[in-house]
């Protein structure tokens with residue numbers, strides 16, 4: 709028995725974290741056994757790499773190597789064992805974020821990222837990816853109202869415009885896996901879109 713692997717993607721401030729909690733509640737009410745996790749992170753080693761990643765200045769290749777190293781540990785220790793037990797894994801970001809941020813944002817070669825993803829994931833892909841799509845300007849306003857900016861959140865609107873375009877490319881490459889959510893909608897409206905997508909699948 710293999711569980712479902714659901715990922716949540718989008719530029720910083722799009723609203724992923726807000727809605728992961730709601731999805732978790734929806735699926736628990738339907739009897740799912742859940743693992744809720746995040747990237748970079750999800751294991752002690754990967755959380756240590758996350759701290760370095762968010763705090764230290766580095767180039768795009770170093771960023772990619774760090775997030776894929778963290779992902780390798782996370783897949784091996786958390787994601788794959790949970791799916792093997794039939795649990796549903798809800799993950800705040802996964803490899804699409806590397807294509808979006810390091811590929812789109814930093815200009816790293818798409819094929820290099822595909823090679824890293826192949827090594828690390830060994831063919832495992834999410835069953836469903838929610839892409840919370842919102843104008844970078846709107847996301848920046850939400851972030852500014854909510855918290856202090858981390859290293860990546862300090863980057864300019866051009867960076868987030870490239871990240872958003874790379875998410876669009878990923879969605880085009882995997883249309884069956886991706887569900888685009890209009891994250892510019894109200895919190896309630898976004899919640900309805902997300903629950904509708906789950907219900908469309910009978911989840």
Ligand SMILES: Nc1ncnc2c1ncn2[C@@H]1O[C@H](COP(=O)(O)OP(=O)(O)OP(=O)(O)O)[C@@H](O)[C@H]1O
Pocket residue numbers: 718719720721722723724725726727850851853854891892893894895896898
């Ligand atoms: N649809 C919405 N309309 C208005 N505000 C929203 C909406 N969704 C989320 N917010 C608010 O925007 C802020 C950022 O939301 P949230 O932390 O969920 O984003 P995120 O995508 O998880 O960001 P990050 O990836 O950077 O952690 C929060 O203060 C949240 O309450």
Ligand SMILES: Cc1cn([C@H]2C[C@H](O)[C@@H](COP(=O)(O)O)O2)c(=O)[nH]c1=O
Pocket residue numbers: 720746747748771775800801802803805806807809810860861
């Ligand atoms: C997985 C992953 C993440 N990032 C970036 C995206 C965000 O700016 C941060 C994580 O912060 P969050 O508040 O938990 O969303 O890391 C990245 O650049 N590449 C990746 O693969």
